Amino acid sequence: MTGVSIVGAGLSAFGRQPGVSGREMAVQAIRSALVDAGLEWSDVQIAFGGSDGSGLADTLVAELGLTGIPFTNVKNGCATGGSALVSAVNAIRSGSAEIALAVGFDKHGRGAFAPLPEEWGLPVGYGEAGLMVTTQFFGIKIARYMREHGITAPTLAKVAEKAYANGTLNPNAWRRTPMSADEIASADMVNDPLTRFMFCSPGEGGAAIIVASEAVATRLGGRPVSLLSAVTRTRGFGTFEVFAPAIQGAGAPTSVSTVAAAAAFDAAGVRPDEIDVLQLQDTESGAEIMHMAECGFCEHGEQEQLLEKGATLIDGSMPVNTDGGCIANGEPIGASGLRQVHEIVTQLRGEAGDRQVPGTPRLGFTHVYGAPGISACTVLAV
Amino acid sequence: MSTTEPAPRLHGSRCDSCGNVAFPVADGCQRCGQQVMQPIELSEHGTVWGFTVQRFAPKSPPYVPPADGFAPFAVGYVELAEGVKVEAVLDCADFAELEGQAPVRLTAAAPVPRFEVVA
Numbered sequence A: 001m002t003g004v005s006i007v008g009a010g011l012s013a014f015g016r017q018p019g020v021s022g023r024e025m026a027v028q029a030i031r032s033a034l035v036d037a038g039l040e041w042s043d044v045q046i047a048f049g050g051s052d053g054s055g056l057a058d059t060l061v062a063e064l065g066l067t068g069i070p071f072t073n074v075k076n077g078c079a080t081g082g083s084a085l086v087s088a089v090n091a092i093r094s095g096s097a098e099i100a101l102a103v104g105f106d107k108h109g110r111g112a113f114a115p116l117p118e119e120w121g122l123p124v125g126y127g128e129a130g131l132m133v134t135t136q137f138f139g140i141k142i143a144r145y146m147r148e149h150g151i152t153a154p155t156l157a158k159v160a161e162k163a164y165a166n167g168t169l170n171p172n173a174w175r176r177t178p179m180s181a182d183e184i185a186s187a188d189m190v191n192d193p194l195t196r197f198m199f200c201s202p203g204e205g206g207a208a209i210i211v212a213s214e215a216v217a218t219r220l221g222g223r224p225v226s227l228l229s230a231v232t233r234t235r236g237f238g239t240f241e242v243f244a245p246a247i248q249g250a251g252a253p254t255s256v257s258t259v260a261a262a263a264a265f266d267a268a269g270v271r272p273d274e275i276d277v278l279q280l281q282d283t284e285s286g287a288e289i290m291h292m293a294e295c296g297f298c299e300h301g302e303q304e305q306l307l308e309k310g311a312t313l314i315d316g317s318m319p320v321n322t323d324g325g326c327i328a329n330g331e332p333i334g335a336s337g338l339r340q341v342h343e344i345v346t347q348l349r350g351e352a353g354d355r356q357v358p359g360t361p362r363l364g365f366t367h368v369y370g371a372p373g374i375s376a377c378t379v380l381a382v
Numbered sequence B: 001m002s003t004t005e006p007a008p009r010l011h012g013s014r015c016d017s018c019g020n021v022a023f024p025v026a027d028g029c030q031r032c033g034q035q036v037m038q039p040i041e042l043s044e045h046g047t048v049w050g051f052t053v054q055r056f057a058p059k060s061p062p063y064v065p066p067a068d069g070f071a072p073f074a075v076g077y078v079e080l081a082e083g084v085k086v087e088a089v090l091d092c093a094d095f096a097e098l099e100g101q102a103p104v105r106l107t108a109a110a111p112v113p114r115f116e117v118v119a
C-alpha cells in the first residue's frame, strides 16, 4: 500500500469575519494550502469537502477554476473534515489520484446550533420541557466523570485557562486574550459544573489539507508530513450521546472516541505514549479531560495529577491543543478537524513560532468527537 | 369526587434475541440489530445516574417556560433495574439531594419522563 504524505496545509482566519462567507474562507484555506505545497489548483486531481451549514464544497470550483476534477461533498457533522481526509487518503492509496484535497469550512452565527426535537427523532415535548440544550449533555457527562474519578472543579478551569493562554500565542486564533482560572471558574454557570468560559462558541473558519503519494511528495521537495493513519467511526452500542432519551445497556457507557483512537493507533503502528503533540476535541474543558483517557493517553482519573504537573502545556510531557483548540479558535463544525491536522503539521515541521513544542516532535495525533456519536482520528509523523 | 389518575408508566421494548431494553419503544435492537421487540413497562423506581442543572432559560421556542416563569431545574439520567438509563427532569427541594445515586420515583411519563427524589 502506498504511503500518504501531507504536502500542504492551509487555514483561513478563524473567528468572526463580517462580510466574509464560509465559502470564501474555504477558498482562502485552499489557496493557502496550495501555496504551502508549491502546487497550482490545476495539479489537484480529486477533492472532498464540506460544511455543516455554509454551502456545498463542490461549488468552490467556480472560484478555484473549472478543471473538471471529481469533487465529492461531505456532510458528516464534526467528522466532516476527517471524513473528507479519509476519502482523500483512500484516493491516493487506491492509486486513483496522486494529489488530493480535503477541505472543511463553516460560518456559524452567534447562538447557532438551535436543534429541534423533530430533527433528532424526539417528541416535541423534549423541546417544550427544555431538554434540547446541547450543553446539558456535556454537564451531565463531566459531572458524573468527576464524581467517579475524583476530578475537581479547579481542573476544569485550568483546561480553559490553557486554551486561552495558547490562543494568545496563535496569531490565527479567535480568542487571543488570556483569562485566569479564577475568572473562568467564577463566571456564570451554564450547566453545572461548566461555566460559560469553559465552552467553545459556534465560530467561523476554513481549513484545507493536500495529500499526495510518497513519490509525488518526494518530487515536490517541501516539508512533507507522513499521514500514518486517518480513521472515522460511528458509535457502537452503549454510548452516551447528546439528545439521547436513554443510554442503553447496563454498566458504564462505551465511547466512540476510544474505538476510533485505538483503530488509528493500530493502523499507524504507534502507541499513545509515543505521541509528542496532540489535539483533542475540547467542546468544553471537561471534554478535553475525558478525551485524554478515552483516547488512551492516560488512565481515567489520572488527569488531575497530570494537569497539576503541567503535562498538557506546550512545554509539558503531552502538549494538548497547542493552538488553543476549539475554546480559543471557536467551532466552525466543518473546519475543526482539519484545523487540528494543520496545527499538528505545523508543530511537526517546527514552524509553530511562539507556541512551538520544544525539542523535535516526531509524532502527532488528532481527535474530533461530535453528534450523533462520531469520531475522527489521525496519526502523523515526520 | 375526582377520579384517580392512573399511575404514570414508561413504555420501552425488550429484544427477544438479546434481552436488551430500549427506551422509548423501538422497532429494532441497537445492540444486535434484530427486529423482534416486545413492549414492556419500565420500573417506576431508579437511581440518579448523572445530572446537571439548567441554570438559564432555554431558547423559546421550543422551550415553554412554566406559568410562574423559569427557575433552574435539574436534568439527568435515571438508572432503572432493567439497566437502561432514562433521561428525565429531576424534581428535588435542593439539587444536592441528587448526589450519590439518589433513589427517585417516576411522577410523569409525558411530555418527558419526570422523577422526584424519594424522601
Ligand SMILES: [Zn+2]
Residues within 6 Å of the ligand: B015, B016, B017, B018, B019, B020, B029, B030, B031, B032, B033, B034
Ligand atoms: Zn438485541
